[in-house]
Amino acid sequence: MAGKYSKLNRQQIFDFFARLAEDNPNPEGELEYVNDFTLLVAVVLSAQATDVGVNKATRSLWPVADTPEKMLALGVDGLKEHIKTIGLYNSKAENVIKLCRDLIDKHGGKVPQTREELVALAGVGRKTANVVLNIAFGQPTCAVDTHIFRVSNRTGLAPGKNVDKVEDALMKVIPDPFKLHAHHWLILLGRYICKARKPECAKCKLTDICLYKEKTL
CATH class of the missing domain: 1.10.340.30 (Hypothetical protein; domain 2)
Incomplete structure (x- = not known):
């Protein structure tokens, strides 16, 4: 399944999310709300x-x-x-x-x-x-914003020409144990590390998995 929807293999995908989970076990969104x-x-x-x-x-x-x-x-x-x-x-x-x-x-x-x-x-x-x-x-959805779209394409995790294709690919390749929090991990990765203009690859724990050719190491 991974081969059709991702440029990474299953083990790489599992390791991708396992490292994000280890770094931030319970990620949260940054919008403030009360209910x-x-x-x-x-x-x-x-x-x-x-x-x-x-x-x-x-x-x-x-x-x-x-x-x-x-x-x-x-x-x-x-x-x-x-x-x-x-x-x-x-x-x-x-x-x-x-x-x-x-x-x-x-x-x-x-x-x-x-x-x-x-x-x-x-x-x-x-x-x-x-x-x-x-x-x-607590539903395992993945809302693809500009950060997730960029990360998914840049790393090879779930390439797609539009947000719908990326969302579809992500839901196919994200391992079940990581589906609930994947949305937050990918947003935070894109917002603070895998930035649009210049990704901070030296701070990233996924550089050996990521397929981006122009790493800033």
Whole structure:
């Protein structure tokens, strides 16, 4: 199976994740949230924005709007005041308010636990749904962002021309013991070590496995 979806062999793939697991046994996302609902909103707000920027904005938002009902009461304009430092805040505010209405009307105010129901909500795409399913509900999903896309292609772990192909390949090749946390390990690797412009290969524990030819050693 690995040969079709990865340039690495099974043992290399296992070692790849075993080393990441050894280094960080219980990785966590960097978005701040207080419950499933605030996690969902935080991920929606993080599209084309940094986690740091989202966290800065939501520290004043969660104390006043940590449920769909409270967020709805805040309204679009009230929400905009809290998130106006985040990119695309106008459309995001409108989506979050629509999302709250749907959660109340269709899901009893609860965050649904299936991808199909999540992506039907305003502002929620497949990547957002995967993040929520993974973090909130412990489902072994892999949300492919720019970091994971880069790492998967650069290392040879799961090459693909678009995020859907990379996600499909990753779900085929990630060994079962590592599927729950793989998403976080790969994001953190891409964010802090395997950086876009100049990867810090000297700090990486995967250099002997990685197939990237232009290593910065």
